Amino acid sequence: MEDETKNNWGSTAWAHLSSTRQHSPLIQCITNFVSMDFMANTLLAAGASPAMLHSLQEIPDFTPNINALCINIGTLTADWLPAMKMAAEVAVKAGKPWVLDPVAAGASKFRLEACIELVKLKPCVIRGNGSEILALFRASVGSTKGVDSMHDSTDAIEAAKSLAEASGCIVAVSGAVDIVTDGKRVVGARNGVAMLQKITATGCSVTALIAAFVAVDPVHAFEATATALSIFGVAAEMAIDLSKGPASLRMHLIDSLYGLDHSTVLKRVNITSL
Numbered sequence: 718m719e720d721e722t723k724n725n726w727g728s729t730a731w732a733h734l735s736s737t738r739q740h741s742p743l744i745q746c747i748t749n750f751v752s753m754d755f756m757a758n759t760l761l762a763a764g765a766s767p768a769m770l771h772s773l774q775e776i777p778d779f780t781p782n783i784n785a786l787c788i789n790i791g792t793l794t795a796d797w798l799p800a801m802k803m804a805a806e807v808a809v810k811a812g813k814p815w816v817l818d819p820v821a822a823g824a825s826k827f828r829l830e831a832c833i834e835l836v837k838l839k840p841c842v843i844r845g846n847g848s849e850i851l852a853l854f855r856a857s858v859g860s861t862k863g864v865d866s867m868h869d870s871t872d873a874i875e876a877a878k879s880l881a882e883a884s885g886c887i888v889a890v891s892g893a894v895d896i897v898t899d900g901k902r903v904v905g906a907r908n909g910v911a912m913l914q915k916i917t918a919t920g921c922s923v924t925a926l927i928a929a930f931v932a933v934d935p936v937h938a939f940e941a942t943a944t945a946l947s948i949f950g951v952a953a954e955m956a957i958d959l960s961k962g963p964a965s966l967r968m969h970l971i972d973s974l975y976g977l978d979h980s981t982v983l984k985r986v987n988i989t990s991l
C-alpha cells in the first residue's frame with residue numbers, strides 16, 4: 718500500500734513538472750530583493766515563465782493575464798504593500814490562484830499585520846517555515862530568528878491545520894519534512910537536503926515553484942503544493958553529490974531541476990500521509 722501511494726505521488730509529481738514544462742505558466746512574483754534572481758531562475762529551470770513585476774501602475778493591465786501570482790513579504794516596506802494587495806485582489810477577480818510566503822511573519826507587528834491582511838485576500842496556498850506558520854496561527858510577534866525558523870516543521874502541524882481550516886487555504890510548512898495540509902488531510906514530503914538552509918531564498922523559490930504547479934493544476938492545489946516541495950527536494954538530492962558547498966549546490970540545484978527525468982522522479986519522490 719505504501720509503495721502504491723509512493724508511486725501515485727511520483728506520477729503526480731511527474732505530471733505537474735511535465736505540465737509546467739509544456740505550458741510554461743506565467744508567474745508574477747512580487748518578492749523580496751534577496752530572492753528575485755534565484756526565484757526567477759528556479760521558475761525558468763522548471764519550465765515556467767517568471768515576471769518580477771510589482772508596480773501598482775502595471776497591475777491592472779498585467780495581472781489579469783498571468784497564470785498565478787506569488788507574493789513574498791521578505792523585504793516589506795509600507796510602499797510595497799498596496800501593490801501586493803491590489804495584485805492579490807486582481808488575481809482573485811480574474812480567477813488566478815495566488816500563493817503567499819509570509820517571510821519572518823513573527824519578526825515585527827508591521828509584518829504580522831501585513832500577513833494577516835493578505836491572508837484575508839484569499840491566497841490559494843500559504844508556505845512558510847515552522848516559526849512563520851506558528852506566528853501567523855497565533856497572530857503574535859516573537860519566536861523567530863529573523864527569516865530563519867526556530868522550530869521544526871512538525872512543531873507546527875496543528876497550527877497549520879487550524880490556519881488552513883480558518884483561512885480556507887492550503888498551508889505548507891517547510892523543513893526536514895515538508896508538511897502540507899488543507900485542514901483535514903496532512904501529508905509529509907521527505908525530500909531535500911539540510912544544506913538548502915545555507916542558501917538564501919530557497920524557501921522563497923520553492924514557494925514560487927508551488928505557484929507554478931498550482932497554475933498548471935489549480936483544482937488540485939493540495940497535491941500541487943506537495944509535489945512542488947518534493948520536486949525541489951529531489952533536485953537538491955541530485956545536486957548535493959556534485960556540490961562542494963552552498964554556492965555550488967545553488968548552481969547544481971538549478972541544473973538538476975532543469976534536467977530531472979521521469980525515472981528519477983518516480984524513484985525519489987517521497988510523500989506520505991501523516
Ligand SMILES: Nc1ncnc2c1ncn2[C@@H]1O[C@H](COP(=O)(O)OP(=O)(O)O)[C@@H](O)[C@H]1O
Binds near residue numbers: 892921949
Ligand atoms: N533539514 C532539512 N533537510 C532537508 N531539507 C530541508 C531541511 N530544512 C529545509 N529544507 C528544505 O529547504 C527548503 C527551504 O525550506 P526552509 O529553510 O524551511 O524555508 P525558509 O528558507 O523560508 O526558512 C525547502 O525545500 C525545505 O524542504
Ligand SMILES: Cc1ncsc1CCOP(=O)(O)O
Binds near residue numbers: 751752791920
Ligand atoms: C535574508 C533575507 N532577508 C530578508 S528576505 C531574505 C530572504 C529569505 O529567504 P528564505 O525565506 O527563502 O530563506
Ligand SMILES: [Mg+2]
Binds near residue numbers: 820
Ligand atoms: Mg522563507
